[in-house]
Amino acid sequence: MTRLIFAKILAACLFLACLVGGGLEMRGLRTYKESLVKGPGVTGTGRLSDYLPALKGSWGDTNLYFLDSGKPGGTALILGGTHPNEPSSIVAAFVLVEQALPEAGKLIVIPHYNRSGSTATQPMGAYPQFISIKTGWGEQKFRMGDRLANPLDQWPDPEVYVHYPSRQMLSNVDMRNVNRTWPGRADGALAERIGAAAMELIRREKVDFVVDTHGAELLYPVTNCIVAPDQGASIAQLAALDLTATEFEVHVEPSPAKFRGVSHREIADHSEAVPFLLESPDPFLDQPTGPKTEALELDGKDEFLLAAARRGLLFTDYDEKGKSMEERAGRHISVSRQLAAQWSLFNPERIVAFSCPGYAEFVANGLGPYFRDPAAAPEGSVVLE
Amino acid sequence: MFTHVAILLAAMAAAFALAKLAKLSTELSILAMALVGALAAGQGIPLRHLAEGSVAYLDICLIFVTATLFMNVVKEAGGIDYLVRKVFIRFHKRRAVLLVILMLLMLIPGALTGAGSVSVLVVGGTVALVLRGLGLKDEHVAAMVFLLAGLSAVAPPVNIWAMITTAGTAIPYVGFELPLGIPVLALGLFVTFYYGMRGEARDLGSVLATMPEPPAGMRAWRVGAPFLLLAAFIAVPRIWPFALPTLGLPIGFAASGFLAWALSPRKIDILRLSRETMDQLLPLLGTCIIVGILLQVMTLNGVRGLLSLSIISLPTVAIFLLLPVAMPLSEGILTFGGAAVFGIPLIWTLNSIGLNPVPALSGLSLLWMLGDALPPTALIGRLTVQSTGYAGRYWSFVKSCWLPWLVITLTGTLMVVFSKQLGALVL
Amino acid sequence: MASVITLLYYALCVYIAAFLALGFARTRDWQKAALQLVVLLPFVLRVLRLK
């Protein structure tokens, strides 16, 4: 009898420890705010809910940054954090907001397109909750999120997700995947509303092209690439040729006509804008890796993947040097710059041009120098993301 | 790294064995395995990871609870007794027709929900009663219910293994109707007649005498209405997907259960029944939640990566030879987690040598389905025993699955090997 | 409407959690008691909106 009571007390203690200890740690991620310093290129800010009031007050609402050159031209929308567990995308968007200088036309940057998803890590994923990049002034700390929107913000999931408007059936959890909910539904679930708001933004701001940045597994055939629909194929081809000749290998994959809900398909089909989806190889995402640590996310070095590479199983080159965050985030910015340049050649009346440190600079100097110190920033320029 | 992680894997296996020796239940032994996996990796007791892993299968658990509660209400109300009686009186002379009806009854709930367990929980008990009436041996009843439930989970439109893998590999979940539907129907008929044609049907009178009498006020509509409501909850979101917000199955089961309770000719104490249902389901819920924790720890310490690397590193022929054993085992240990650990890298690897992922994945899910009878989790196997009232030894029912098991294994493996040639089935 | 459904799901979790807690208090089998708590954990985490 006493043994029973003892066992029950012990079990209850463990239970409470998991509930309180684990719960508080997860709460810490949910409530943590990253600081972002608006760079000299930023001319205005907005919220995604400006384009769909139904998002206001929800975790789907998120910050937009306008970088307007004041010179006539086109508009580009750059999405970071579509999949918050692919943080090179968020890191690149932060650097764009802090460092990019628009030279023609206008840039709109969304660092956390899926803000809800950035507030929880994936069950069974065993992710670290944060990743920190060393800088001269301390650490720039980012939330490590999940691929999907947080179930605390969108629950329950259906048995099968029927995509709007194509009615294609997708995996049930993909209803929380904001890269499966394009072009969205204004009165739908949270992820669908995010898609609808972004489509409205694209129409109202007359966005000419969209760049949606991602990380991809090395075992995934679509990596190191620009995914583009027919409308963007030649621009993407030329950008890829140029970059492959000068900086790093990148190739073009056509957007499959039958794959619904993804940005590179639906934006092309439902608006005038041309979408490009960038994949940079992220070892952290692969199944056959060692422990999922912050170091793996930052330097991309993994012995298991190296073994897989030696057996010829990977779809990209991979060696002891790994795939660093510098490389991966740098690719996103360099490819975006190059896409803007090619876009402008094809569309001289809608040119978009901007300068921003990218691949070469990050690989040479690390990412540290490209984050501004919030403590030393001018008043009113620090935004909590 | 390799040796380090291999040692962790060995430590976890040893922890499981020791826990079993110390007479711990299967569920707690898996938990011990997870805790040792974290401790040995130098992670201490990683509270956040334990908490996070526990949530992984929360939604599946909600389906289990509400589906079982629904069925228990119907049973308590006398609806099952009524139904079995009617079906038996009507069809006892036309065995083949009756068998096909039973097969479809078993296949539909799992096909629509993706969970074979729902088939077992919702209709397994009823079907078992009728099969006994047809003179089937207890092992054969359990084997048939288990296999059909497994096939129902494989059946389109919802196949959770394929969905987990397609979502993880960015392959659209399309074109699975025929590659899943044709083998499921063919194998379903095979299983049904393989077991169903054995045994003499006892004469109507003596069978009816062994069946419990339904309560006096029971009518067809009282049994039918809750099932119709449930069918509406499943069908409406597919026919008019944009008319309503996401309802989810648990609400459908809960509402239908409530209706069955309201229509019952007997008074049902819902609180007592809920308590009993939770008691009945505890091992199943525990297994799901603990497997979530286990997978989180395996990811944390690198064991998951090692396992997934070892399978894709094999030469293609060796992969094919290993599939019939490794896939059911992975399901037995990790349930749906096996699809994530092995399915995702496997599909990419097979894709890169030119195989068509859709038939390949359909074949794999036939193999995974068998694993639901294997320990330590034996998810559907255990539910089958519970809901069919099978009283014999667990392994003798599994043994009596041997021929269909072999046929299903062969079908599944060949579908993977010849997935390129089967590409024509993908519409 | 969608938020009403979500609320129902939270209510369902509370209902289930209550029976698990009750089961934990009543059982005389320590293994069962431990298992009740393991199962209880995700339901409480969701109800408290921690995960």
Ligand SMILES: [Zn+2]
């Ligand atoms: Zn992505």
